[in-house]
Amino acid sequence: MSSFFLQTIFNGILAGCIYALFAIGLTLIYGVLNFVNFAHGELIMWGAYFLYFLMDRPLNLPLSIAFLPALCLTILLGLGSDRFIFKPLRKASRLTLLITSLGLSFFLRNGAQFFWGAEIRTYGFEIKRGMKLFGVSITPNQLAIIVSSTLCMILLYLFFYKSRMGKSMRAISDDLELARVMGIPSDRAIQFTWIIASFLAGLGGILLALDTNLHPGMGLINLVKAFAATLLGGVGNLWGALLGGMIIGLSENIAVLLLSPGYKDAIAFGIMVMMLLIRSSTIFWPKE
Amino acid sequence: MLEVYDLYSGYGKIEVLHGVFLRVSHREIVCIIGPNGSGKSTLLKSIFGLIKPYRGKIQFMGLEISQKDPEEKVALGISYIPQGRNIFPSLSVLENLEMGATPLRDPLKMKKAIQEIFDHYPLLEKKKRLKAGSLSGGEKQILALARTSMIKPELILLDEPSLGLAPKVVDQIYREIDLINHQGVTFLIVEQNARKALRLAHRAYVLDLGVNRLEDTGEGLLQNEEVKRLYLGG
Ligand SMILES: Nc1ncnc2c1ncn2[C@@H]1O[C@H](COP(=O)(O)OP(=O)(O)OP(=O)(O)O)[C@@H](O)[C@H]1O
Ligand SMILES: [Mg+2]
Numbered sequence: 115m116s117s118f119f120l121q122t123i124f125n126g127i128l129a130g131c132i133y134a135l136f137a138i139g140l141t142l143i144y145g146v147l148n149f150v151n152f153a154h155g156e157l158i159m160w161g162a163y164f165l166y167f168l169m170d171r172p173l174n175l176p177l178s179i180a181f182l183p184a185l186c187l188t189i190l191l192g193l194g195s196d197r198f199i200f201k202p203l204r205k206a207s208r209l210t211l212l213i214t215s216l217g218l219s220f221f222l223r224n225g226a227q228f229f230w231g232a233e234i235r236t237y238g239f240e241i242k243r244g245m246k247l248f249g250v251s252i253t254p255n256q257l258a259i260i261v262s263s264t265l266c267m268i269l270l271y272l273f274f275y276k277s278r279m280g281k282s283m284r285a286i287s288d289d290l291e292l293a294r295v296m297g298i299p300s301d302r303a304i305q306f307t308w309i310i311a312s313f314l315a316g317l318g319g320i321l322l323a324l325d326t327n328l329h330p331g332m333g334l335i336n337l338v339k340a341f342a343a344t345l346l347g348g349v350g351n352l353w354g355a356l357l358g359g360m361i362i363g364l365s366e367n368i369a370v371l372l373l374s375p376g377y378k379d380a381i382a383f384g385i386m387v388m389m390l391l392i393r394s395s396t397i398f399w400p401k402e
Numbered sequence: 403m404l405e406v407y408d409l410y411s412g413y414g415k416i417e418v419l420h421g422v423f424l425r426v427s428h429r430e431i432v433c434i435i436g437p438n439g440s441g442k443s444t445l446l447k448s449i450f451g452l453i454k455p456y457r458g459k460i461q462f463m464g465l466e467i468s469q470k471d472p473e474e475k476v477a478l479g480i481s482y483i484p485q486g487r488n489i490f491p492s493l494s495v496l497e498n499l500e501m502g503a504t505p506l507r508d509p510l511k512m513k514k515a516i517q518e519i520f521d522h523y524p525l526l527e528k529k530k531r532l533k534a535g536s537l538s539g540g541e542k543q544i545l546a547l548a549r550t551s552m553i554k555p556e557l558i559l560l561d562e563p564s565l566g567l568a569p570k571v572v573d574q575i576y577r578e579i580d581l582i583n584h585q586g587v588t589f590l591i592v593e594q595n596a597r598k599a600l601r602l603a604h605r606a607y608v609l610d611l612g613v614n615r616l617e618d619t620g621e622g623l624l625q626n627e628e629v630k631r632l633y634l635g636g
Binding site for chain 2: 278281282284285288289291292293294295296297298299
């Protein structure tokens with residue numbers, strides 16, 4: 115029983131790591147650009163499919179070689195959506211941005227479905243037996259998830275607290291107008307924000323797909339989780355997003371001990387609705 | 403140094419300034435007083451370029467600047483401290499200064515400028531690791547002044563530095579302004595509760611309903627019966 119419980123906690127942390135990667139990206143975009151990017155989930159999904167594309171026929175690249183190009187393609191997708199869609203709308207209302215990002219999300223999801231169909235796919239690795247550690251089974255993929263997301267958090271910390279660009283991004287996220295007034299170049303910081311958010315989305319999507327599978331709907335469901343985590347942690351708050359992701363991951367997996375696994379996704383959804391009720395929805399409407 | 407000539411400005415269709423005239427000379431402290439909503443903040447924002455004036459001229463050191471962006475104005479030596487939120491609350495005091503030092507560009511110069519500020523304001527150094535949002539109102543205002551004066555601008559546009567502060571703290575802020583002014587920085591200050599500002603100001607204007615009504619020395623306006631009655635609360 116106790117090792118069963120430990121396994122649940124471990125699975126929760128594992129899921130939490132990935133949700134945190136998603137949520138940090140989402141909260142970053144919100145903080146700097148002041149809107150909820152509903153297409154963030156599609157960056158997750160496309161990241162996973164980019165890797166699939168590179169590893170599938172005709173390229174047949176091995177994972178170790180395809181991994182970085184897949185992430186770069188995801189970053190390009192993020193930068194492209196800013197350059198061609200969100201940048202021209204920089205001065206638009208939050209509602210416009212919200213609906214635009216919803217539209218983009220549909221477009222990208224259908225795009226993936228067009229190329230790869232709606233069915234569930236995997237990267238085609240045989241499932242490796244996990245090693246046992248304190249009665250908890252860990253597969254190599256899961257180990258990769260823990261290691262790379264921990265590494266990401268450390269790098270993010272160093273970036274946001276030690277580098278000038280990172281500090282500028284936090285300043286802009288605090289108050290864009292004041293940042294402009296003080297001569298902090300916001301254009302480059304905004305580009306950097308997209309790079310980081312897309313990178314985290316792509317990485318998380320790939321890790322998730324390595325551990326489970328890919329399908330065009332994976333973006334949307336994970337957007338809900340990232341969004342719930344973001345709301346839990348306080349929108350725009352980086353470490354809050356990390357913590358929120360962990361809480362969602364853990365509560366989902368613990369809930370499965372009590373409920374049927376079919377309800378797993380409902381947990382994040384429930385938390386999201388609850389947080390929206392508590393906080394009202396100032397995140398969608400400009401603050402007075 | 404700064405000349406504003408027949409300036410019309412506002413927000414979209416809402417015209418707020420209907421022809422404002424103003425002149426600030428080198429090393430002067432000029433104060434604009436006026437009631438709530440008279441367009442004082444709008445005037446500063448227009449001068450700094452956060453909103454583009456409809457028409458009229460703004461000249462800075464002989465250069466026409468009315469259609470320039472804030473970034474260019476910072477480069478020309480104009481700094482602006484907005485009303486109310488004028489620091490980054492979730493950044494530490496030190497990080498606020500680092501951000502303020504952006505126009506200096508050279509990391510070594512930045513470091514030196516920040517050290518000078520810390521030497522001058524030991525209190526800020528003591529609190530440099532704290533979030534700026536946790537400072538008191540007066541400390542925040544000092545921080546805003548410090549990070550602005552650090553880059554040695556020619557002209558500081560200062561919007562309601564005394565907003566929400568206790569009288570004693572206001573005195574301290576004005577002492578700092580005086581000090582910075584003596585280092586050669588020109589000030590254009592906007593105030594609603596204006597006695598202290600007028601006492602310090604070399605010259606002052608009264609702005610009401612988007613036009614300037616009166617111009618005099620600070621003392622002159624302080625003694626003016628009409629100003630006393632209408633704008634200084636008797
Ligand atoms: N962003 C805005 N959009 C539209 N109208 C605005 C905006 N900001 C201010 N106004 C209007 O412009 C007028 C002047 O405002 P402004 O802030 O310049 O006044 P103020 O003299 O600074 O007042 P206060 O002493 O309260 O700071 C007001 O009637 C105000 O309602
Ligand atoms: Mg004002």
